[in-house]
Amino acid sequence: MAKKFDKDSFSGTLIVVLAVSLICSVIVAGAVVGLKPFQTAEKVKDKQSYILSVAGLLDENTDISKVYNERIEQRVVDLASGEYVADAPADFSARVAVKDPEQSIKINPEDDLAGLKTRAKYTEVYLVKDENGKVGQIVLPMHGNGLWSVMYGFVSIQPDGNTVNGITYYDQGETPGLGGEISNPLWQQKFVGKKLFDENGKLALHVGKGASADKEHGVDALSGASLTSKGVQGSFAYWFGENGYIPYLNKLKSAGVQ
Numbered sequence: 001m002a003k004k005f006d007k008d009s010f011s012g013t014l015i016v017v018l019a020v021s022l023i024c025s026v027i028v029a030g031a032v033v034g035l036k037p038f039q040t041a042e043k044v045k046d047k048q049s050y051i052l053s054v055a056g057l058l059d060e061n062t063d064i065s066k067v068y069n070e071r072i073e074q075r076v077v078d079l080a081s082g083e084y085v086a087d088a089p090a091d092f093s094a095r096v097a098v099k100d101p102e103q104s105i106k107i108n109p110e111d112d113l114a115g116l117k118t119r120a121k122y123t124e125v126y127l128v129k130d131e132n133g134k135v136g137q138i139v140l141p142m143h144g145n146g147l148w149s150v151m152y153g154f155v156s157i158q159p160d161g162n163t164v165n166g167i168t169y170y171d172q173g174e175t176p177g178l179g180g181e182i183s184n185p186l187w188q189q190k191f192v193g194k195k196l197f198d199e200n201g202k203l204a205l206h207v208g209k210g211a212s213a214d215k216e217h218g219v220d221a222l223s224g225a226s227l228t229s230k231g232v233q234g235s236f237a238y239w240f241g242e243n244g245y246i247p248y249l250n251k252l253k254s255a256g257v258q
Helices: 012-054 064-071 180-183 186-189 226-239 246-255
Strands: 072-078 103-104 118-121 122-129 135-145 150-157 164-171 207-209 218-220
Touching: 012 064, 012 072, 012 150, 012 164, 064 072, 064 246, 072 246, 135 207, 150 226, 164 180, 180 186, 180 226, 207 226
Parallel strands: 207 218
Antiparallel strands: 072 122, 103 118, 122 135, 135 150, 150 164
C-alpha cells in the first residue's frame, strides 16, 4: 500500500517549497523573456529622446519615434580616419563594441584624458536634418569618468565643427545635488553657443572655477563638484582631441557634411 503524502512532515514541506520555487522560477523566467522585446524598445526610445532633446527637437507633445525617423540619420564613423563606415550594421553601438577586443583599442595612458582605458574603433554619430532635409547640426556621443561613474552624454554641434548647440548627460551616477547636476538643464544650457576650438584649431572650451570669464569658451564648474567637473573637462579634452573626433571634424570643415 502506497504511503500517504504528508505535507506537514519535514520532507513534505521541503517538496512543497521546492515545487513552489520551481513554479515561481518558471514564471519569472517567462516574464523576463516575454518582456525583453518591450524593454529593448523602451531603451531605444529613451536614447532617441535624448538625441532629440540635445538637438532641440523634443517637447511634451513630440512623437519620439516619428520625429527621430524623419529628422535623424545615424552614421558610423571610423575615429582613426574620420571616414564613414559604409558597411556598419544599422544597430551598431560603440558601448557594445568597446567590449570586443576586435572592435576596440587600448588608449595610451598619456592620451587617456577621460580615464577610459579602451574605446571602440568606430562610433555612431547623428546627423540632424531640418524640414528640407539639410543637415543643421551633428550629435556626437561623449563619455568619460567622473568622481563615481562613467558619465555618458551627447554633444550637439553646428556643421562648422566648432559651435556647441547643446549638451546632455543621459547616464551617470554622480552625487545627487552635487556632481549629479551635470544632468541639470540649467547647467547644460551654459554650453550653448560656446566654441570648442580657438583660431589655431586647439581645444579651447574649458570647464572650471570662474571659467565663464572667457565668454567664448568657458563654462563654470559645478559648485561643490570639482572632480565631476574635472571629468567633464577630461571628456571634452579626449573626444575633441586627435584621438577622438578631430579627424572627423576636419573632414566636415574641408568637405562639409555628407
